[in-house]
Amino acid sequence: MIEQAPALIVVIPLISALFITIIGLYQPRVSWLLTIITFALSSIFAFICLKQVVTVGPISYVFGNWPAPFGIEYAIDHLNALIVLMICVVAFLVAIYSKHDIIKELGDKIPHFYSLFTLLVTGLLGITLTGDAFNLYVLLEISALTSYALLALSGGRAYIATFNYLIMGTIGACFYLLGVGYLLINTGSLNMADISVILSSNTYSYTVLVAFLFIMIGMWTKMALFPLHSWLPNAYTYAPTSTSCLLAPLMTKVSVYVMLRMMTSVFNYDYIFNVLQWQHIIVALAVIAILAGSVLALRQDNLKRMLTYLIVAEIGYMVGGAWLGNANGFTGASYHIIADGFMTLCLFLAIGCIIYKVGDASLSSMKGIFTKMPITMVGFLIGAFSMIGIPPTCGFFSKWYLISGAYEASAWAFLVALLISSLVNAVLFFRIIEVGYFQALPSEEPNHHHPKITRDEAPLTMLIPLLTTAGLLIGIGLYTADIVTYLIHPFIKNFL
Amino acid sequence: MILGFDIISLSLILLCAVLALFIRDLMGSVIVFGAYSFLMCVVWACNGAIDVAFTEATVGAGVGTVFLVSTIYSTTRIDTFKKNRLLKQLFMFAVVCVVGVLLLKTVTDLPQWGDAGSPANTHLSAYYIENSIDQTHVPNVVTSVLADYRGFDTMFETCVVFVAFIGIFSLLRIRKSKTKNAATTSPTTELTLPPHQEVDSLIIKTASHLMVPFMQLFALYVVAHGHYSPGGGFQGGVILGASLILLAVSYNFKKALSILSEKKIILLVSLGVLIYAGIGVICFFLGGNFLDYSVLHKILPATDTIMARSHAMLGVEIGVALTVMVSMYGIYLSLSSNGRFDKGL
Amino acid sequence: MEFIINYYNYIIVVIIMMLGLWGMLALSNLVKKLISMAIFQTGIILFYISMGAKKGASIPIIKQAYDEHHHPIHQTINNMDYANPLTQILMLTAIVVGVATLGLGLALTQRVYSEHKSLHEDEILETLS
Numbered sequence: 001m002i003e004q005a006p007a008l009i010v011v012i013p014l015i016s017a018l019f020i021t022i023i024g025l026y027q028p029r030v031s032w033l034l035t036i037i038t039f040a041l042s043s044i045f046a047f048i049c050l051k052q053v054v055t056v057g058p059i060s061y062v063f064g065n066w067p068a069p070f071g072i073e074y075a076i077d078h079l080n081a082l083i084v085l086m087i088c089v090v091a092f093l094v095a096i097y098s099k100h101d102i103i104k105e106l107g108d109k110i111p112h113f114y115s116l117f118t119l120l121v122t123g124l125l126g127i128t129l130t131g132d133a134f135n136l137y138v139l140l141e142i143s144a145l146t147s148y149a150l151l152a153l154s155g156g157r158a159y160i161a162t163f164n165y166l167i168m169g170t171i172g173a174c175f176y177l178l179g180v181g182y183l184l185i186n187t188g189s190l191n192m193a194d195i196s197v198i199l200s201s202n203t204y205s206y207t208v209l210v211a212f213l214f215i216m217i218g219m220w221t222k223m224a225l226f227p228l229h230s231w232l233p234n235a236y237t238y239a240p241t242s243t244s245c246l247l248a249p250l251m252t253k254v255s256v257y258v259m260l261r262m263m264t265s266v267f268n269y270d271y272i273f274n275v276l277q278w279q280h281i282i283v284a285l286a287v288i289a290i291l292a293g294s295v296l297a298l299r300q301d302n303l304k305r306m307l308t309y310l311i312v313a314e315i316g317y318m319v320g321g322a323w324l325g326n327a328n329g330f331t332g333a334s335y336h337i338i339a340d341g342f343m344t345l346c347l348f349l350a351i352g353c354i355i356y357k358v359g360d361a362s363l364s365s366m367k368g369i370f371t372k373m374p375i376t377m378v379g380f381l382i383g384a385f386s387m388i389g390i391p392p393t394c395g396f397f398s399k400w401y402l403i404s405g406a407y408e409a410s411a412w413a414f415l416v417a418l419l420i421s422s423l424v425n426a427v428l429f430f431r432i433i434e435v436g437y438f439q440a441l442p443s444e445e446p447n448h449h450h451p452k453i454t455r456d457e458a459p460l461t462m463l464i465p466l467l468t469t470a471g472l473l474i475g476i477g478l479y480t481a482d483i484v485t486y487l488i489h490p491f492i493k494n495f496l
Numbered sequence: 497m498i499l500g501f502d503i504i505s506l507s508l509i510l511l512c513a514v515l516a517l518f519i520r521d522l523m524g525s526v527i528v529f530g531a532y533s534f535l536m537c538v539v540w541a542c543n544g545a546i547d548v549a550f551t552e553a554t555v556g557a558g559v560g561t562v563f564l565v566s567t568i569y570s571t572t573r574i575d576t577f578k579k580n581r582l583l584k585q586l587f588m589f590a591v592v593c594v595v596g597v598l599l600l601k602t603v604t605d606l607p608q609w610g611d612a613g614s615p616a617n618t619h620l621s622a623y624y625i626e627n628s629i630d631q632t633h634v635p636n637v638v639t640s641v642l643a644d645y646r647g648f649d650t651m652f653e654t655c656v657v658f659v660a661f662i663g664i665f666s667l668l669r670i671r672k673s674k675t676k677n678a679a680t681t682s683p684t685t686e687l688t689l690p691p692h693q694e695v696d697s698l699i700i701k702t703a704s705h706l707m708v709p710f711m712q713l714f715a716l717y718v719v720a721h722g723h724y725s726p727g728g729g730f731q732g733g734v735i736l737g738a739s740l741i742l743l744a745v746s747y748n749f750k751k752a753l754s755i756l757s758e759k760k761i762i763l764l765v766s767l768g769v770l771i772y773a774g775i776g777v778i779c780f781f782l783g784g785n786f787l788d789y790s791v792l793h794k795i796l797p798a799t800d801t802i803m804a805r806s807h808a809m810l811g812v813e814i815g816v817a818l819t820v821m822v823s824m825y826g827i828y829l830s831l832s833s834n835g836r837f838d839k840g841l
Numbered sequence: 842m843e844f845i846i847n848y849y850n851y852i853i854v855v856i857i858m859m860l861g862l863w864g865m866l867a868l869s870n871l872v873k874k875l876i877s878m879a880i881f882q883t884g885i886i887l888f889y890i891s892m893g894a895k896k897g898a899s900i901p902i903i904k905q906a907y908d909e910h911h912h913p914i915h916q917t918i919n920n921m922d923y924a925n926p927l928t929q930i931l932m933l934t935a936i937v938v939g940v941a942t943l944g945l946g947l948a949l950t951q952r953v954y955s956e957h958k959s960l961h962e963d964e965i966l967e968t969l970s
Contacts, residue, residue, distance in 0.1 A: 007786040014655065015773050018766045021662065025759055063648040065788040070623055072648045112666035119659055126652070134931055138652045141938045142659060148945055149663030152952065159952045160965055166946050167865050170878055177935065178858075178885055184928070185606060185892045188619030198615075207605045210598060503846070506853045513857055513880050517864045522872050529876050536883055543850075543894040544901070544924025548886070548932045555940045560879065563940075567947040568872065571954040575870040576961050588867035596859040603855070608847040610896035612921045617895060621927040622920040629903050629918065637901040637926040638933075646930060653934045660941035664948040725902065730937060820937075827944045834951055 002052070005045045006061040006074045009084060010126050012045070013038050017118035024111020031114040032099050038118060039092035042125070046088045050081040054486055060131070068131075069194040075131030075265070079334055079491040082483070083128050083257055086341050089472075090249050091121040093465040097349060098242035100459050101356055105240045106153055113153065117246065120146035124254050133180045133266070134190045136258065137173065140222070143254075144169045147247055154240040161234035168231040172221030175214045182211035183266070192265045204271055212276070215262055223255035223315050226289030233296075233308040241352040244304070249345040252311060253337045256318045260334065263322065264495040273325045283411050286320030289313065290417040294424035303351050303361040306428065307344070310387065313421055314340050320414050321402045327489075327496055329405025334488045336398035339386070339476065343395055346383030346469040350376055353458035353466060369436040373457050375467070377436065382470040384429035386477075389422050394477040401484075502542045509535045522573040526564045533557030546726045547638045554734040559824050562741060566832035633806045634723045642728065643809040647787045651772050654729075654816050658769050661823035665762070668830045697746075704746040711739040719817045723806065729813035733820025740825045744832075752829060761826040768819025772812050850891035857884035869962040871953060875946045882939040886932045893925030901926040 016038040020031045053059060053076055061074040076084075095117070106113055123143030130136050148169070152162040184190060186207055187198040199208060217228075224232040232252075236244045263272055273279055293313025300306040318340070321333030351361050353376040358365050370377050386395035399418060406415040457463060476483065512532035519525040533556045541549040607614030624641050634640040642650050715735035722728030744752035756764070776787040784791035789808035790801035799807060845852070861884055864877025901923045906914045950960065957965045 004780060004786070007780075011773065011776065011786060014651075015770070015777070018658075018770045018773070021766045022763060025762060061785070063785060063787050064644055065785045065790065066645055069620060071645055109666050109669075112662055115662060116659070116666070119655065122655075132649075134646075134934075135649050135652075138649050138656070138934055138938070141942070142652055142656055145656060145659045145663060145941060145945055148949070149659070149667060152667055152949055155952075156956065157969065159949055159956055160969075163871060163946065163949045163953060166942070166949065167874055167878065170942055171862070171865060171881075174881055174885055178888070181885065181889055181892070182602070184889075185614065185616045188615035188617070188621070190620065190927075190931075198619075205605055207602050210602050213598070503849055506849065510853060510856060513860050516876055516880065517860065517868065517873065522870070525873065525876060529879065532880070533883070536887070539887065540890050543890045544898055545890045545893065545929045545932070546900045548890060548929050548936065551933050551936050552883075552886075555936055556879070556883070560940050560943055563944055563947050564872065564876070567951055570951055571872075571960055575873060576964075578869065578961070578963055581867075581869055581963065585863075585867040588863055591866070592859045592863040595862060596855055599855045599858070600852070603848050603851045604844075606848070606851055606892070609850050609891055610894050612895040612898065614892070616892045616928065617925050618920065621893070621925040624926050625901065625903070625920050625923050626918050628926075629905060635903040635905045637903065637923065638929050641926050642930045642933060649930075649934060653937050656938050656941045660944050663945050667945075667948045667952060726900070730933060831944070831947055831951065834955070 002048060003061075005048045005052070006059060006076055006129060007063070009042050009045045009049065009088070010122055010129065012041050013118045013122040013125070017115045017122065020111055020118060021115040024115065028108070028110045031111045032095070032102075035095040035114045035118055036092065039088055039095055039121070042121075043085065043088040043092055046081070046085040049076055050085050050487075053078055053081045069189050069191040072135050073131040073191060073193075074129045075193065076129060077491055078487045080128045080257070080261070082487050083254075083337060084125055086338050087121060087124050087128065087250055087254070090341060090345055091117075091246065093345065093349075093469060094242060094246045097245060097352070097462050097465040099461045101242050101352060101462070102240070104356070105242075109153060113150070113240075113242075116146045116150050117242075120150065120246070121250075124250055127254055128257060131192050131265075132190055133183065133192055133195065137177050137180060140173050140176065140258075143251070144173060144222075147243075147251060150243040151235050151239040151247070153243065154238060156238065157234070158238035161231075161238050165231040165235040168221055168228070172218045175218030175221065177218075179211045179213075179215035179218060182207050182214065186211065192261070196266050196268065199266070199271075200268060204275055208271075209276065212262075212267055212272075216259065219255050219259045219262070220319070223252045223259070223319075224312055225315055225319055226285065226292050226312060229289075229293075229312045229315075232312060233305055236308045236311075237302065237305045241348075241355055245345065245348045245352055248307070248311060248348050249341040252315055253318075253341050256315065256322075256333070256337055259319070260322055260330075260337075264491075269325075269495055279323045279325050282323040283320050283409075283414050286316040286323065287413045287417040289316030289319070290421050294421045297428060298424060301363050303363065303366075303432070304348075304355070307347055307351065310425070310428075311344060314344070317398075317402060317418065317421075320411075320417075321405060324405045324409040324411055324414070326405050326408050327492055328401050328408055330492050330496070331484055331488050332398055332401030332403075332405050334491065335394075335401060335480070335484060338483070339394040339398045339473075342469055342472050342476065343383050343386040343393075346379060346466065346473060347387065349462070349466040349469060350380035350383060353379075353462050356458050356462065357456055363432065363435055366432055366436045367439045370433075372455060374455070375457055375463055379463075379466040379470040381429075381433070382473055384425075384432075386473045388425045388429060392477045393473050394480065395473075397477055397480040502539060505535050505539050505542070509539065520575050520577065522568050522575055523565070525575075526561060526568060529564070530557050530561040533560065547636075547728070547731075550726050550731045551734075554731050554738065558738055559734055559741070559828075562738075562828060563831055566828065569832065570834040631802065631805070632809070633802050634809065636723055636725065636728075638726075639722045639728050639809065639813075643812050644787075644789065644805055647776075647789075647812065650812070650816070651769075651776065651787070654769050654772055654819050657820055657823050658765055661765050661826050662762075664827050664830050668834065700746045704742050708739045708743060711742070712736060715739065715817075715821075719813055720810070722813055723809065729816030730820055732813075733817035734824055736817065736821035737824030737828075740821070741828045744825070744829065749829075749833060756822065756825065761822050761829075764822040765819050765826065768815045768817070768822065771815030771818065775808055775811055775815070850887065850894075854884055854888045854891065857881075857887065860884075871950045871960045871962065872947075875943055875950065878946065879939060879943055882935065886935055886939075889928040889932050889935075893928030895921065895924055898922055898924045900924055901929065 297309035386393035718727035719732030861881025
């Protein structure tokens with residue numbers, strides 16, 4: 001069974017999504033349990049794969065037993081084994097978390113929610129694992145279609161926000177498909193490794209440039225890089241809490257990974273940084289993304305909306321880091337996929353707990369939140385510290401690699417943008433702490449105008465995932481050196 | 497491959513595309529779009545892509561148009577025009593022109609139309625053409641690549657249909673009890689609905705009754721004969737779905753639901769994908785990789801490893817057809833009744 | 842003229858894609874946006890199909906000869922004789938994905954309409970503010 005692990009990671013959630021739908025017709029409540037079991041299993045197999053990659057080296061799994069360029073291949077290397085594990089763990093935590101929230105927000109649509117949820121994660125896992133450019137497109141569409149349905153489930157303003165996302169998402173996917181078409185017309189192949197070999201043996205024509213450009217623009221649309229970000233804030237803000245908890249950490253990060261994947265395993269360093277020489281323009285775009293995201297986040301009153309703009313800024317980190325063109329920048333970008341995944345998850349889970357108890361997430365309703373929900377706020381603070389970049393949380397280390405990469409490449413604007421963004425994050429989160437901690441004090445004054453705030457925490461199924469995530473943020477931070485030497489460096493070594 | 501014909505139909509297609517975007521009446525726009533799709537099928541057939549043309553004729557031009565029409569019935573057919581959008585449209589035109597120029601510049605770099613020696617036509621595709629018969633015993637290369645060489649893609653393609661159905665169903669479905677509540681609190685919701693008239697035409701009923709068996713027979717042929725002729729699970733499934741949609745259109749919703757109730761629809765849609773994935777999982781247990789049909793010869797009587805692939809492909813196509821048929825029908829029911837599942841077009 | 846005939850398909854592809862993309866971004870009616878989306882996707886499909894066409898080739902169904910016992914006779918198969926199957930399979934997938942997206946988009950359109958009583962993007966934005 002061990003050698004089948006790469007396929008099982010994807011097949012288990014796929015089949016369980018079908019069973020969730022069928023069993024959900026008769027026993028809606030069971031779907032929650034099934035989802036949790038599914039992702040527990042997937043996580044185990046993802047861990048097996050990771051272990052095997054570290055000990056043996058990259059794995060290749062062919063479907064239908066057809067050799068690589070003719071059939072579809074799963075190519076697992078050090079980085080995507082790690083990202084797959086992250087996706088499984090995030091899905092597992094969100095699945096546990098969603099129990100009460102879904103009953104409250106969606107009522108009788110529970111089995112549909114969980115089957116879409118499971119299929120969404122299936123799509124993301126497949127995108128990360130696959131070594132076939134077209135298979136990636138199909139899975140991209142699966143994750144996109146499920147996410148449209150999941151985002152719109154909450155109703156109201158979510159419909160039009162999701163519609164805009166559908167239009168932008170389709171443009172992104174179509175651009176990717178067009179890029180793959182140009183690669184196909186040039187090489188006649190769809191397998192990434194095979195394309196890479198054929199491309200590097202020929203001279204790079206203008207068609208290859210267009211292919212690369214369209215794949216990149218497609219991915220930037222999907223990941224909401226700054227001028228193409230307009231769909232993200234509305235779509236995530238109006239979505240059901242559990243959906244945004246799942247999508248915010250995963251969707252954009254997986255698109256970033258696809259960008260890295262395309263840069264490393266289809267095109268190569270020489271072509272991207274010496275032939276094309278776009279790095280200055282794209283790092284500049286990343287700088288604009290970081291600054292714009294930070295400034296827009298400052299203007300928001302709703303915490304969930306503020307976080308969505310922070311995602312836009314964080315995308316700038318990863319795109320900029322990857323395009324610095326040196327080892328530290330690339331390490332920073334790869335490590336930040338993991339770090340940002342978990343810290344976004346942590347913050348969204350905390351906000352979700354607050355929404356569950358308080359009803360909304362505007363800054364003014366945060367008054368006295370520390371007294372009311374102290375455990376939730378501990379989780380929130382750890383996430384916030386990671387976002388700001390305070391050691392020993394993992395946010396600090398990714399920022400450290402990015403800054404040293406920027407220093408090496410003399411990309412001063414990017415370095416300054418990173419620092420400004422940390423400062424803005426600090427301002428943002430201390431503003432919340434100020435409101436939540438200090439503005440609660442008036443209620444304890446003797447005149448008793450306000451009723452005394454009592455402790456009222458979210459249910460345990462919501463708190464445990466939150467605290468686990470917070471723990472993971474610190475844990476990943478402490479093991480940074482191991483992750484970088486054993487997982488990220490072997491991946492980068494082939495590229496640089 | 498008639499080049500002149502190709503050029504004429506492509507010019508017509510362009511005309512249809514422009515018209516579809518600029519007609520004010522949405523219904524007209526949709527009809528022109530249907531014509532666009534049909535012309536597109538002709539072009540694809542001219543280019544040797546008979547399976548794609550078949551699929552577009554059933555899926556794109558057929559069912560796609562039905563979906564569009566049912567949406568327009570439950571919303572509005574008027575497209576209002578506002579002048580203040582001109583600036584945005586001009587800006588977008590500039591953006592699109594940049595993309596267009598980028599793409600037009602590549603055209604001269606591309607191999608000429610119909611060049612059999614271009615990389616896209618030699619590397620992988622040559623392998624499939626030359627080995628399909630030997631390795632799978634399936635003369636229709638499209639079927640063998642679809643269901644076997646790249647079967648993993650096709651499994652997810654079926655999954656896309658499943659996702660679309662579950663997504664649309666969960667978005668639009670309104671429980672009976674909820675609609676009652678909504679109706680009491682806001683009576684306007686009922687009024688904005690377009691007036692539905694019960695179709696009670698003897699001619700339509702009889703005609704569709706006569707047509708449906710033949711449609712279904714043809715659809716089954718398309719599914720079963722996909723190994724040797726154009727067609728397969730998707731095309732056959734859509735035709736089966738279309739025959740059900742025809743019944744639902746000519747009769748009322750009660751009749752439509754009596755054919756397949758809501759629960760059965762969900763059950764069958766999942767079952768189709770399950771058949772596909774299940775065949776893959778059986779391969780696991782027989783010691784092969786996922787979807788490695790050749791190991792199935794251990795359980796299929798009187799087959800060798802190659803015939804096992806051929807037989808498994810048929811099984812897979814049946815799963816695809818089942819999912820596609822039922823989900824097309826389910827999507828139609830959801831869209832045409834605005835999720836109420838009480839009355840349709 | 843030679844140039845236009847040889848590359849006619851690709852030129853049309855670019856124009857169709859430009860039309861579709863412009864419609865998705867610039868048109869205000871939601872249903873029209875979806876129609877533009879479908880046009881954009883068919884443009885891409887036409888691109889793939891055009892690259893797989895071969896002059897003088899048949900459809901990709903191998904003509905197989907059988908002996909009297911219905912066993913296939915081994916024969917050499919020439920790649921030039923059959924149109925490219927690979928691009929066709931990819932586009933079958935793309936068509937199905939396209940109609941799935943269209944359906945989901947239409948479901949969203951219906952929900953938007955029942956929420957805002959309009960299909961016009963600007964009017965919807967007005968009801969929001």
